[in-house]
Amino acid sequence: DIQMTQSPASLSASLGETVTIECRASEDIYNGLAWYQQKPGKSPQLLIYNANSLHTGVPSRFSGSGSGTQYSLKINSLQSEDVASYFCQQYYDYPFTFGSGTKLEIK
């Protein structure tokens, strides 16, 4: 199985700041990577797919990048509504696997 190592596990940042979350795959996943946001008590919401494609309706302050085994999610100009957990998922190979998540808080 492809292991997804996500960092950091938690993150505290100020409003307006830029934050970056990273995922490293145990092998090349050829951009088969998605990022999701999950707010407490809610189901996950797709943010980014194919490593760098913004899902419909997602604010442009969210962006994804990377290739091979290294991927990142960047949130520009942090807003209060961005408080949530974020996790990556590889869907290049079965079984699909997820990162362990990053909990984002406002400082």
Add this chain to the structure above:
Amino acid sequence: EVQLQQSGPELRRPGSSVKLSCKASGYSITDYLMHWVKHRPEHGLEWIGWIDPEDGETKYAQKFQSKATLTADTSSNTAYMQLSSLTSEDTATYFCARFGSSPMDAWGQGASVTVSS
């Protein structure tokens, strides 16, 4: 509006089974694969498998091969997951999520399963 409405919380005894439902609205389930995901806070998210409601084809993660059975009823636009031989390890929240040209772009609200004697 696309919605996936999952069934309510379940409490089961060890060794029993449970069948969860995921009713789609706003689209036809035959147009997308339906995936199922397990969530335990201490273990994170685990992918269980998918079903193609159009022809019933399924794909499971190996560890859920004998645990989960995915089915779909196109007449009611509903997908189902049955979990058998329940143990405490099956206590979790289970999500359904559709997967099309973009992955898991709509999720159900989650269904809680508690296994306890």
